Amino acid sequence: MSTAQGARARARTEITAAIKDEARRQLAAEGAAKLSLRAVARELGMVSSALYRYFPSRDDLLTALIIDAYDSVGEAAEAANAEASGAEPLARWTAVCEAVRGWALAHPHEYALIYGSPVPGYIAPRTTVPAASRVGLVLIGILRDAHEQHGLAGPPLPAELRGEAERMTADLTPGLPPEVGAALVAAWAQLFGLVGFELFGQFNRVVEDREPFFRHAVVRLAQGIGLGT
8 A cells, every 4th residue: 555545544534533423422412313414514624525425324324333332332242251251151241241231331322322212214234233243142152151061941931932932042042942042032132121221211219229230130130041040
């Protein structure tokens, strides 16, 4: 790469980062539904046509922000799992869940973008899936290790759910018992429900000491899958 090409690449990277930063500021102030490329361009002192060379549409910019947010919370989960790598699976599970909560509390608007209300008119493309899968893959990895070490047996399945549980397990957690696969999907949903309730105010005047409550709750979720029992 020539010196001129390197300088252009650096400038493009810097401008892309500035666009995203301003878009995140607008998310915090106005919400995702009101994100506007023209407003972002105006705040950055750019003409709209110049910004379209970086993000052809609002949805392209939203997609970039969504992928960044998923990657960021995924990195937090992966780092927590790596730091607890020598611990028992239940301790690793708890550390990862607490890292997700910590990230959400530090990045409430990004959390709302990926786990809050859908943005009207926006349909996330499949390019968001790898980043969106990162937290789930960490949790699945913990369960795989636990199953290899001790064996896992989730709660019994009613007959009418077995077919769906087997399908989910084949798609998401191949090699694990369908009882565990179904329990994991439920626990994954409840994890983000706990975080969302805290972040969006549903725990106000209900749960005051939230950190130990959260820790207790995610341990109970793990136990429902067969970890630590």
